Amino acid sequence: MGALTLKQFSDELREWEFIEGEGIDPTDSFGVSLRLSIRENQIFLAEPNDPSTPWLTDKGRLFFDGMFDKSSSNQTNWESFFLDISELMYFIDHLNLHKRNAYSFIFAFENLSLETLNMLYLLKQNCSLIELRKVESYKGLNDFEAQYQLSSSTDKPKLHMSTLGILINTNPRYEGYVLNLNLRQRFLKGNFKLLNIGSMLDLTFPIYNLGSNFTILKSLAEGVHLSCQDVKNAEFPVIITNTELFKRNDAKIFTEVLKYTSVLDTAWNGVNVLNHNIGSVGIQSLNKFLPLSTEDFINFFGLYYINVSLNSTANIKKLVELHLLDIFKSNSTLSNKIFVDQNTNSLNELVYGKGQHKLFNNYFHLPTSLFLEDNETYINTQGSIKRTTKLINFKKDSKTNWQITRKFYANTKSVLFFNNTRDNSLINFDCVNSFNFKNYVNFQFYAVQTLTSLSFYLTKRNLPLLKPSNMNIKPTRTKVLNTKVKGWLDDFFNGNGKDSFSYNSSVLVNCSKIMRSSTSNFF
Template sequence: MGALTLKAFSDELREWEFIEGEGIDPTDSFGVNLRLSIREDQIFLAEPNDPSTPWLTDKGRLFFDGMFEKSSNKSTDWEGFFTDISEVMYFIDHLNLHKKNISSFIFAFENLSLETLNMLYLLKQSCSMVELRKVESHQVSNDLESQYQLGLSTQKAKLHMSTLGILINTNPRYEGYILNLSLRQRFLKGDFKLLSIGSMLDLTFPTYNLGSNFGILKSLGSGTHLACQDIKNSEFPVVITNTELFKRSDAKVFTEILKYVNVLDTAWNGCNVLNHNIGSTGIQSLNKFLPLSSEDFTNFFGLYYINVPLSSAGNVKKLTELHLLNIFNSTNSFNNKVFIDQNVKAINKTFYEKVENKLFDNYFHLPSNMFLEDNETYINTQGLIKRTTKLLHFKKDAKTNWQITRKFYANTKSLVFFNNKKDNMLVNFNSINSFNFKNYVNFQFYAVQTLTSLSFYLTKQNSPLNSPVQLSIKSSKVKVLNTKVKNWLDDFFNGNGKDSFSYNSSVLVNCSKIMRASSTNFF
């Protein structure tokens, strides 16, 4: 990955004209530290700022190309919007009191910071009609941290003890290049073999592909596969998969199968799950949120998207097509359904125009701040605390996601809902500024030594529980489907749109077209 820069940087600007700032890379789940060169609220250069990993992909160098655009001259009527939406919620609450089928207000989100996620959770507790949903349908168990994030076995000290690695439906070169570098360094030291179940990929070091059929795991558990001999003779094997695997209905049995072949035991838990974006681990840490389903679209009066581009959400597009074809009938008598788009840009307006007067009748765009325009906190796929600092102030009319959600929360506390009288008596954290709210977030997740105003910044990493739970209740039988896992394409520039910036970058889109035209048959 070469040192690519924008043409404006080499032809027009000079190094002494920039202000240096620190940030993180939002294009993957590791959040690598960056050193950013800023001039007049514009980013022109991104370089790695971590001495332990002095490496950065092209996506990390050029993601900011899709962040900036000319700010809209149309101002947002914030007070009018919150007044109107509060009246609608108050009317729907009275309507639900006399109805059997209660209408709900669906909040669908992706890529959220811990502050915004916790404020949404408080909003759900104060208003029973609010439903929180994930856009992606991942069936990941979050009882232990080791079930949804990378464990200690992928760190360099532990990885040096291992002699075998198993990749299941993952491409670490694309999804987490830091992990791919660690695997490459371990392979170059010798006495390390890497098995792969999935597409044949170029990971810059040799791998042994076992096939792309998920039924291979069944043969590993029964001991009929040739790779069982390598697993039996290995020491401290490491298993790496990703959250895309948990979209399958039979994905929850793969850890049980690996226990039968002694890959996972009580002394060594080498199972690791690689997340697809920087905010996925934090969502799993708070609660087990359900994904959007067809039942959510049968009886609702509002759909609220936060940081979700519908162009890359296959689950939402499928549900919308089913609704337009009248596959499932809506029993909701409320026709004026509201579509709210809380994003940096009005990227979902074209989707609303297709379903206007069919699925929705009103559209609102709430401009939120861009990445690096707010002090936010994330948990990366390793369990490390990653923080962004406010370096830019590009859009004057926009507000942070936390401010918009807090305004919703304040409006619900000023209303009296009849359907959740018990919830109205709950003691919730009423914060005035985001600095105090960070301490609430930290106290909810981790144990701290002191409850001071700086206690949140003393925590650097969570302490995961890696011991597998021994259940006395016999688990239900799950049928293993002999189908292929996800097919990967070698497209490192634009990919499948898991981050919120690559799909809108003109440089990365052009690189993606050239890559697909020269190396694959897919266009």
């Protein structure tokens, strides 16, 4: 007698009909390697493929549920769109020539690959009307790689040398489960203590919570805290924080404060910054992009969102609501503004409907390819190079982000802008083939010995630059705010906008509702 299985299960999952492929997990900043089972251009099963990390969260297993949308959509007239945009930008450029306050075209992006990010940077250099903005409202430090990514101190060989860890406003179980597994394995070996400054967390192993006030760091530096003895006697201590900490105005001095506690010295740098998505490190590696602010919503003639959902991003949602209340209303603002939504699905159409004929007059949806429909490259939070391969071909009318941005770049090259005389003399890289463009991306991001056709694919990890110990630069004065750090809620299924897949997955949304209703009483 055979095994008792459901008839529906046997009809859906037949292993001999699957095509195996390799991909990465886009729901966190590590990009763990996955083994995907594909049939009829759809993903049915995701399993871990990295021998060193044989673990995968529920988000990594079920994120593809929100990728496939079988609803019928209208065909996109690509030629008409680029023609209208070129004419509008040419008209605005003439208007800016005779106007004191120039109008701008705001490009807001999140979760971009290195190829698309470099093409956007070339587009900004070629056209002075375009302003590049991040979605998240934090101003991190990116002078050195050690200021925005995890250092080698979190690797298993060096982590075994450490006897103390300090978490500052971060939840590694939620943001980076690979790091949480390494901390758990280090704790089980013994002689390791983990201190936490923030909310009470359940990391599946014991931790010591010091409180949630930011002034605890000040007391550690002054030597009046009870845990100062643990810090003083620790060997190779490790400090882990995240990019959410840099939303505070006084966050840039926390490394300076830790120097007085003997946590950091010239021989050991244990500061680690955990990112929240797979594309955050690449954005900080190229340039220091400013976040969206209220000043950007005063003089603009169009918003161009790339991989952004307004309903799941608190910063943009607040700015749009303020704009609908005429907070930024002035006599110099344009009444005819355009809204361009470059996403896999028309996620922002409902938000456009609220501001139609008041904030925007035209809406364009540019369908982009899915996550596994293009060959893309990312830098994870450890500095390793993660690449995706094209495994499926689900959306027929869609284009990749690199193709759309390059077409936009080609149209701006054919238009003569009056206010762009300085940028027109710059030498830009123009290439039709995306594979040759990858070598330019490699040259932009990393120092290589030779620029050949294989230099991009041979690069496995960036070489981080550390801050020299002999730099005696007087820092600016910063006022420390006596407030609490961000409070964490244990919600592992819904990413709250940190990735582009969790909030659109029906399975993860239902799991999140069940978990919040059973574990808390304030939802």
